[in-house]
Every structure is written in C-alpha cells, then in structure tokens.
Amino acid sequence: MRQDVLARCEPGENSLCLRRAAADDVPALAALFGADPVSAARGDSGDGDLADYEVAFTAIDADPRHLLVVATEGDGGPVVGTLQLSFLPGLARRGAWRGQIEAVHVAASQRGRGVGAWMIGWAVDESRRRGCGLVQLTSAVERHDAHRFYERLGFTASHVGFKRAL
Template sequence: MLQKGVVEVERDITFRLAAEEDLERIVQMLADDVLGEERERYEDPLPEGYLKAFKAIESDPNNELTVACHDKEIIGVMQITFTPYLTHQGSWRATIEGVRTSSAVRGQGVGSKMINWAVDRARERGCSLVQLTTDKQRGEALRFYQKLGFTATHEGMKMKL
C-alpha cells in the first residue's frame, strides 16, 4: 500500500541531461532533506545563482547534470564531472556530486540505478576511476555507496570560502 505522496517506481527509469526548465524541480529535490534545507533556497523565484551555475554546467562538455525520470516526472538528479589527471598515468576520472532522489521514491532502488548508470557513463567516457563524497552526517549514504562497491580510501577535506 502506497502512502500519500509516494510514487511507486518499477523498472522504467530513463536518464537525460537536465534542461533549464528542470531547474526548479532539481532545486526542490536538493533542498528536501535535513542538510539541504540548511544550505539550499527553494523559493519562487529561484535565486539567480542556480541559473548561473546551471548555464556554466550546461556549457562545459566535461560536466553533465543528469536527471532520472519515471515517465515524465523527474525523480532524481546528479552531476557528473569528468576530469583529466596526470596521476594514474594520465587517465580521466569521474566525480559524482549532488545526488538526490525524490523523497517519494526513496528506498525503491532509484539511487542504485542512478549510481550504476553514472558508473557506466564514466566507462563510456574512458574514465579509470569514479569518485564521490558524502557528508559525514549521512551515515546511511555512506553505507549505500559502500554497498555499491565504493570504498572510503581517502580522507576528504573542504574549506568554505
């Protein structure tokens, strides 16, 4: 039995590059969790910074803002950045960031399908490594990524400016 606001998702999930008209839904998903509600601003109109960031991502051939759709509804989002490195013998790597699924489909395997799709996309682009970070406060996310084959091999560090 479904709860109100919950969408049952079967196997029909498609992936495509995000379009500008998807931006409101994307920001809504980014803001829809404990950490996101502190750092995102989902309001009408959206803050200008979101559109500027979208345009920069869209114009960069090494960045892909990808949405996961069930029928025509956007149920997930992630950004994949492809970066050349001198390390690892000059190979490319993919960084997966900003992964969110709609609260209506969490726990239904959508996140797994998204990450597996992103790993396949990295292979298509010739990457030898896929990396991602998750906030230390997101213990469930850490276990989720480990279940998908990711290992915590490095200690990540950030500096807010």
C-alpha cells in the same frame, strides 16, 4: 521519447528515464536540494529564488566535461532524482581521467525503489565508456545511510576529504 534520454529502465508502469537536465528542470532540482536537510543547512532552500541555480545550470550545461542528469517517471514525467557527473583529467595514476559524481538526490517518495542505484550505475558505466580510470564521490560525514548505500554499490571510503568555504 525525448532526444536527450540517456537510459531507460524496463518499460512499464514504474518506468524511469534518465536524461540530460534542461533549463526548465531547475525549479524541480532546487526543490530536491531544498527538501534535503543537509543541503538545506548549506543554503539550498528551493524557495523560488532560482537565479543562482540558473546561472550554475547554464555553466554546467555549456561545458562538455559536465553532465547534469535527471531521472524522471516515464518519458516526460516528474523529476524524481538527479546527479552531476564531471570528467576530470589528472596526472596522478599515470594520467588517468576521473568521473566525479556530485549532488546525488532522490525524491523522498522514491527512495528504496532503486532509483539512486540505477543512476549511480549509469554514472559508473558512462565514466568507463569515456575512458576514466576511476569514479569517485564525496558524501557528508553525517550521511550514514548514504555511506552504506555507496559501499553496497562497490565504493570504498578510501580518503578523508577537506573543504574550506570561501
């Protein structure tokens, strides 16, 4: 088993591993983003130009407050999912830390198998383990299936988010 494995499902034919992403995962991650219509509309293409992804990966990987993880089929198998978990300090809520989940993607061929729920469950547990008072995420307004998914996992649509492109 790789040293960077964070979690493992039950052993067996359909075993999944969750591990820290490595630089050689960047092409697979770009392909996951590019295969998603919402991400593709924002500029993720997975077209082979990986320079921006590689710069971002290096920054994320170097910062201990960020974890970029991948779910793989078995130990060393292909990437089938990803998410980024960031740990944010804050003064609100009596100085509570927050776990921020971003960029959750599961390969289309793997949806409905529990990969996403397993990754989110790990992120919630890791946030709790690190002393966070809450875990939060955002989801694009057009992702109705994702909203139902997050609600099934115990998340509440509690805020309205705003973004401004720069």
